[in-house]
Amino acid sequence: MALTTANSPSVRASQGTGASAKRRRPRRGPQREGLAGYIFLSPWLIGLMGITAIPMLLSLYLSFTNYDVLSPLGEAEWVGLANYKRMFTSDPSYWRSVTVTVSFALIAVPLKLAAALGVALLLNKAWRGVGLFRGLFYLPSLIGGSVALAIVWVNMFNREGAFNGFLAIFGIEGKPWVNDPSWALETLMVLAIWQFGAPMVIFLAGLKQVPTELYEAASVDGAGRFRQFMSVTLPMLSPVIFFNLVLETINGFQGFTAAFVLSDGTGGPVDSTLMYTLNLYLKGWREYEMGYASAMAWVFLLAIGIITAVFFSTGRFWVHYSDGDDR
Amino acid sequence: MVASTPAASRRRSGLGRGVVRTAILLLILAVVLYPLIWMVGTSFKGQTEIVSNTGVLPGDFTPGNYTDGWNHFDVSFSRFFLNSAMVALLTVIGNAASCLVAAYAFARLRFPLRGFWFAVMIGTLLLPQHVLTIPQYILFKQFGWVGGEWPYIPLLVPQFLATEAFFVFLMVQFMRGIPRELDEAAKIDGASPFGIFRYVMLPLSRPALVTTAIFSFIWTWNEFFRQLVYLSDLSDYTIPVAMTLFIDSTGQSAIGPMFAMSVLSLLPVFLFFVAFQRLLVEGINTSGLKG
Numbered sequence: 230m231a232l233t234t235a236n237s238p239s240v241r242a243s244q245g246t247g248a249s250a251k252r253r254r255p256r257r258g259p260q261r262e263g264l265a266g267y268i269f270l271s272p273w274l275i276g277l278m279g280i281t282a283i284p285m286l287l288s289l290y291l292s293f294t295n296y297d298v299l300s301p302l303g304e305a306e307w308v309g310l311a312n313y314k315r316m317f318t319s320d321p322s323y324w325r326s327v328t329v330t331v332s333f334a335l336i337a338v339p340l341k342l343a344a345a346l347g348v349a350l351l352l353n354k355a356w357r358g359v360g361l362f363r364g365l366f367y368l369p370s371l372i373g374g375s376v377a378l379a380i381v382w383v384n385m386f387n388r389e390g391a392f393n394g395f396l397a398i399f400g401i402e403g404k405p406w407v408n409d410p411s412w413a414l415e416t417l418m419v420l421a422i423w424q425f426g427a428p429m430v431i432f433l434a435g436l437k438q439v440p441t442e443l444y445e446a447a448s449v450d451g452a453g454r455f456r457q458f459m460s461v462t463l464p465m466l467s468p469v470i471f472f473n474l475v476l477e478t479i480n481g482f483q484g485f486t487a488a489f490v491l492s493d494g495t496g497g498p499v500d501s502t503l504m505y506t507l508n509l510y511l512k513g514w515r516e517y518e519m520g521y522a523s524a525m526a527w528v529f530l531l532a533i534g535i536i537t538a539v540f541f542s543t544g545r546f547w548v549h550y551s552d553g554d555d556r
Numbered sequence: 557m558v559a560s561t562p563a564a565s566r567r568r569s570g571l572g573r574g575v576v577r578t579a580i581l582l583l584i585l586a587v588v589l590y591p592l593i594w595m596v597g598t599s600f601k602g603q604t605e606i607v608s609n610t611g612v613l614p615g616d617f618t619p620g621n622y623t624d625g626w627n628h629f630d631v632s633f634s635r636f637f638l639n640s641a642m643v644a645l646l647t648v649i650g651n652a653a654s655c656l657v658a659a660y661a662f663a664r665l666r667f668p669l670r671g672f673w674f675a676v677m678i679g680t681l682l683l684p685q686h687v688l689t690i691p692q693y694i695l696f697k698q699f700g701w702v703g704g705e706w707p708y709i710p711l712l713v714p715q716f717l718a719t720e721a722f723f724v725f726l727m728v729q730f731m732r733g734i735p736r737e738l739d740e741a742a743k744i745d746g747a748s749p750f751g752i753f754r755y756v757m758l759p760l761s762r763p764a765l766v767t768t769a770i771f772s773f774i775w776t777w778n779e780f781f782r783q784l785v786y787l788s789d790l791s792d793y794t795i796p797v798a799m800t801l802f803i804d805s806t807g808q809s810a811i812g813p814m815f816a817m818s819v820l821s822l823l824p825v826f827l828f829f830v831a832f833q834r835l836l837v838e839g840i841n842t843s844g845l846k847g
Contacts, residue, residue: 265749266667273658273677273724276717281680284691291694302698348584351577362581364833369588372825375778376796377818380803381595384811391594394610423588475682483684486780486796493803506686506781513690514785523694526687537682 292524297517305520312524323525325500326508333414333504334481337421342473344425349432350462363433367426379420379490383407386416407491410501417487417502428473435469436462464549471548475540479533485510505529599815606811618812622820625813629801631790633817640794641824643708643783644776650715651723651772652765658718659727659764660753664739674728681721688719689782696786703788710786715772723768730764731757770832774825795821 267274292312296305316323348366352359372378385391386406393403406412439462447457463470485506488496496503496511509529513522590612597612605616626633661667662674696702696710718724734757742752780796787797799821802814 262665262749263667266661266665266670269657269661269665269749269753270667270673272654272716273661273718274673276654276714276719277676277680280692280695280714280717280719281683281688284695285688287694288691296694298694298697302694348581351581356574360833362585364829365585366588368592368826368829371774371829372778372822374775374780375822375825376780376799377821378595380799380814381591381598381818384598384815385591385594389607389610391590391610391612397610423591479682479684483686485686489780489784490800490803494800506684509686509690510781510785513693519690519694523690526690529684530687533682533684533687 288523289527291520292527294520295518296520296523298513298519299517308520312521313528315521316524316528322496322500322503322508326496326503326505329414329496329501329503330482330484330505333418333421333484334478337418338474338477338481340418341422341425342428342470342477344422345428345473346432346470348425349429349436350458352429352433353436363430367430370424370427370430373420373424374486376486376490379487382416382420382487383491386412386419408498410497410499413491413498413501417484417491420487421481421484428477431469431473432466435466439465467548468550471540471544475537478536478540482506482529482533595815596819599812599819601812601815603812621812621816625817625820628810628813628817629790629798631793631798633795633798633820635791636793636795636798637821639708639792640777640796643711643794644773646708646712647715647776648769648772650712651718651720652768654716654718655720655723655727655768656758656761656765657753658724659731659761660757662724663728663731664752664757665749677721677724680719681725683721686781689785693785702786707787707789707792711782720772723772726768727761727764731761734760766832770828773828777825 291305293307293309294305295308295311296302352363352366387408388403388405392406396403404412406416443461443465444457447461452460483506484504488502488504488507489510492498492502492507494507494511494515496507505525506529509522509525512518512525594612597614598606599621600617600619601609601614601621602616602618605614605618609615658677662670662677692710692714693702696713701707701709701713714720738756738760739752742756747755778796783794783797784800787793790798799814799817802810802817
């Protein structure tokens, strides 16, 4: 055998490699890559199933029970739609928290994004010191979500706080804003707007991606600065605006820490800072009504899903993607 | 290069505008930074002054707030700092490693159902953290992880399974910007998907990894809700949970120490940012523009 094949080695070898290469190439491509894909994906997949999907289904089931966390899971009693019915018909704190959350997001998010875009436009041109400015504007976003800063913020808008010190310059006598039910939430909105640096950085990155040729072409065509902003900057930036809008809205709905700190975990004064997530926490972990809290969580999820879907379906009309896939 | 003359003339006419712009920026910056400066100033104010002096500068310099605050509770803040640092560092490792491999799969490999899984991943990006925490809490309680021997398990397990979809998404976006020619070249040289990951994507993804590390450190350092829910023993408390004890306990007397601890607890984030900001900006500049 060995001898006979050795007789015509060159022909055999070339035939062999040619044939096997032809056969191997398609196998090596998609199939091996598919396997590798799932190997690389496996931590995420395990997390998706074990930490996200299955527990969520469990909580969907529990939302139809009176589960109280303290007793074993098996003792949770099926109560049908009672939790949902209670939420929509007989729990005023629930509607209070919906109102608080929606008004918070409706006011704070647009103002925050406007501030972010405005400052980003001011910072866009490269000049000395721009990096320092960018960093300092960004700083609040890094620390603004912390308990420590919320504590400072609450004191700043308290009777002896810096804000009243500022008002005193103009002879205005302030008040403890954080203890006033009609102002407490506003101080939290200001805290959110104060953190405009994060969307600003994303806007700046987006502005960098706008090809300068477009501005040059526009100015050759006689477009002024405002026209350039409307016809070049905004459309080119629309994916980034969209991204920021979705992200900030969802974040806005989830404000918890500052409201917790301001009200010492109660949602006060007079439920004026009872953000949805804070209400969720109170129901689940203070009153041990985990079944009810699960129902609240699912409704929250549904609401966020609907809002996001609305964003995406309207985004089709105003978000302009310049790169790649649809070429 | 072609348009250098019109650009130069535009710049010249914009000189006055530049001064106005700088003035506006400085004004905004003063407003933005004032709360932080006030925080630092107030942390040095004496007890009576906190009520009477709303300004920045302490009349009666009281550094004792810092030692008072540090030992204000039965467990000192050194313990809380260590706990927070441990949770944050382990989270950084978990997020960076698990999100990078997932992102590579999404960005570069073709496998069945990729589009579907990617859509699911984007979907989880929109899952509110609080909504997720409820089922996870229930599950981890069944496992005996809540208030268990080592109470940080429920805080860390999700971080090692790429559940922080934001980072996966960030890295996918970044990797899509890496020229495909590099993979193709490596593939022609006989590299497997693992080789391409190790020798092409991993080194080139360094800026995205740094970004992920910075954000996960800072977010975890500041994160409150899950730490509040999972940590119940004082000696296990992280800084944010410990800080809430000040709110519970304050009469006016503890405001100085409370501010001092606020300053100290924000300091690592501040230093972290100062140290890594350049790297971050460089990463965006070098990798974002030209391949």
